[in-house]
Amino acid sequence: MLSCLALDSRLGGVLFIDLRPDLLQRLATWLNDSLAGPDGSHDIVTLGAADTDEDLWWRVSPQNVTPMGFRPTPGPLIDAPGAPPKTIIVPDLARAGLAVTRAATVLIGSWVGVADRHGMHAEWAPGSRWLSACARSDLPRLSPHLLDRFPMRVDARDLSRQPFDPKAVRKCLETAGDEPLMPVLPAPMPVRRWSSQRRPPTLSPEAIDLVTDLIGATTAPHRRDLALxxxxxxxxxxxxxxxxxxxxxRAAARLMGLPVGAADDNAVPTPLPTPQPASAVAEEVVIPQSSNATSASSTATSATAEARSERPEVKPSTVPVAERKPTGAGPSVRLAATALPPGRAALIEPEKTLYPENDDTSIAEYASLRRPWQRVGSPSQRRGTIIGAEPTRQLADIAVVPTMLEAAKFQSVRHHLTIRPSDLRRHRRQPLPDTALVLMIDHSCRRDWNFTAALSPYLRWAYTQRSAVSLIELGHRETEAELRAIRRRLGGTLDPGLDTALGRHPGRATPLAAGLDLAIQEMRLYLRNLPIRPEGSWLVVVSDGRGNIPLEASQRNLRPTAVNRAGIDDAVTVAADAARLPAVRVVILAPPSLAHYRDLPFALADAMGGIVARTEPSHDG
Amino acid sequence: MTSPAQPKVGDPLVLPYSRIVGQATLQLALEISYVEPAVGGVLATGQRGTAKSTTVRAFGRMVSGRLPVTLPIGATEDRIVGGWSVEDLVDGRTVWKAGLLEEVGGEKEPGTTDEAGGRKIPGMLYIDEVNLLEDHLVNIILDAAATGILTVQRDGVKKENVKVAFNLVGTMNPEEGSLRPQLLDRFGLVIPVRAASEANLRSQVLTEVLDFEQQVIELGGKVGALYRDDNKRYLQLENARQRLDDVAVPPGIIEIAGRIAELFDVEGHRGELAMLRAARALAAIRNSPAITPKLLAEVTPMALIHRRATSDSGRLRSWSIEDDSLLAACLGDVAPAAS
Known part of the structure; x- marks a missing residue:
């Protein structure tokens, strides 16, 4: 996969699912060495949660001429003309900053990059390669728009599983490092020399038809066809x-984790080649002198049209990549990408796990590429997403680039670089919410109860306060993980995700303990990370208290054989942690009429240090 | 009438406009907006990966010889309204750098001058991911678009009554939220874009894109020949521009436009105007001497889809088969315009 990415900048990037974090840097180094210029120059850029627009697009750098001063210079995302392409790594895409995800959305796979900030303009053809990693559990939460920029995805769980080697472990103990336990990568592929001497091969009409057949879905974005x-x-x-x-x-589809066909599902994945020392593999790389290719690309369109009228039936091949013989002139290069096969999980249900946006039931974070909605906050707030810069007279939270640029404007007039009070700029920040609502909904208790009315006072409060809102759901029919609770952070009470949640149908499993555990943990995170004011947090639990899945069963995702009271007892035990949360108000919203176990909501409330609120029975279903 | 300049070696390239596949409606809207700029801008809204940006950029390159002036995500205010050139200031020179709104420029109407109060033919300002644009920037753009005047007061400089003439062309993915109604209203035509669903079309998309990439490599960046068909289309559009004033607007057609707007519960009269202007441009493109009910029907969905009543969320109502039937009934025996 990386070899392909190195060869074709239009592929943009690769998203590794469940990759061990320390491996991403190694993969980036390998890719970067393949892309290195004639002088060996290379550049790996790491982007993360803290990067802002000021870091990514334009920066200020000291100039080495007299008078000394600063000069605006392109940031890491702007490709300089003629420079070797960079490798950009995002170690955790789910936790990358807004500036990073927005940049990825507009740059990866784009024909043109444009940056206009702080009086500077740049326009370039993006050639950087993006490598990113993400946990499988986070994947469905990501914006489908962002995921679309990574049509190449690799299930990388198997990369983390090295066979146990006592010698390597001993070596680690001796060297105090873990290098011997790392997977050995082949030698870098010299892309620059290789691609400059060959014209790219032409796709046969049959290959083009197979691409559209394999992608299949008529609504799939064209980017995925093109990536394949x-x-x-x-x-x-x-x-x-x-x-x-x-x-x-077919080989490409296997690399991308796409289903190749029924026959291929039983095929053995491309074997991991025996690691070889870099020097040994390097000798296999031979650059062909010329190509005797004769198929003119301009004829491909007409040839495709002809072949389309008599399209052959798709018969998946079971020939592994490693066994294929070169079909063209000149010696071949063993594809280094075969060192990175899709994991076993990808063969079970590959498309579904790697492409969650295909699934209509997956719910991504709403409008996650937009700046957060407006909230009212203290003007002196020093936390929150940076949304610009503004003049200041204080030294707190200084925005370095805008300040330096302001001073730089006048350095010649002032005869040297001086930062005056009028130059000072501080970050303009999106105020953080100072109230929080964590809403846990146990859908299994809503048989004939419409709890929207019971919830409305809390939702109204959260709306007027512009609170941070989290939703924990369990016990509904639409979930794929019925033994677990699912957490979603909403953009506010107007988030469509909340509306969807209010319309769900009750299921049979009630992992109440897991739900409470998640809700309490969520509230704890809010208290730790946000400037929540006293009495500014509500933990609202919609439940009848009748949990039927013990906590351990939820944690192991195993259906319990016998439950008895374990589900209920676990819930009460877990609930007790809520009583230890400082200044959090807890309310249990229970169904208006309970035929059995009427005391359970009160038991929960007692454990959590909260109250039970019951509404009048409604007759609207 | 000369063709726009060809891209030079090293310039960022885009797929030639004439090789775009499966985006005929968006292409038609862009062409209409070019032939009759008074229609207003074009908004392409649709799912990811459907070549929205590619189509707009290819069109911009075809008609101007360069990539369209683009307002990128994360742009700062000074680049929109203008500010001191930082590079020059660093070297001790004070040079004002026009912002993107001014940079769009627009062409002077033939035979007019600024002194004589001559107006400009609007240029094209492309906003990629327009629904991710910051609110305060949206406000600046809305003000300038509404008045045609830009006033700049920043960095100790005051520039008043700067004439700006631009049409917004935006692309957006509605999965990331909708647009404010005021901004939506600045777009004369709105096109919901979908990925090509037929296998043949998808294959054709692949073939065109991959062929182009291959030819660029083979030609070593000297790619002028690849844009030859674009030049032909450009000349056709220029001819359509020349014909625009000669297109007749029969008296009955204005009444029909009014009836359609009433039928679809369109507020104000911008909808009728946009419909008629778009139909006139379409007539010029198709070399028709007058606006016909059929041409009017063809442009109705793109001119009215965003002007009908919708929910508070701003989510666009899709143009349905029932809407087609309503339109057909209104026009009598005129065939439905869209499916």
């Missing part, structure tokens, strides 16, 4: 083939 075709083309290029055929497409 480009990956197949890169594989063919590494094999020195003149034409991309159907086997190249």
């Amino acid at each position: 075709a480009r990956t197949a083309r890169a594989i063919a290029a590494w094999e020195v083939a003149d034409v991309v055929d159907e086997d190249h497409v």
